Amino acid sequence: IYIDVADLNADAVFDNIDIGVAAKDASKGPGMKGGGEQANPFGFAQQADKATLSDVKQTAWATTAGTFKLSGLKMSVSTGVKECY
Helix, strand or coil: CEEEEEEEEEEEEEECCEEEEEHHHCCCCCCCCCCCCCCCCCCEEEECCEEEEEEEEEEEEEEECCCCCCCCCCCCCCCCCCCCC
């Protein structure tokens, strides 16, 4: 899973985790989509062979995953700033 996130709250289990990797050097997972996007040169990442997240609440610009299961998903559109959880 790749998450460009400002805030994330979840119960999480990571297998074989690397914490504090320079964002541009992250090598596991799907990474950023093409089209000229570049990692923040001052950004950092964590990466793992496997991540299991439950009870997720996030404020994110992007989420990309090979498999992404959303049980009980509810979505709505509204005006103004309203977080997605």
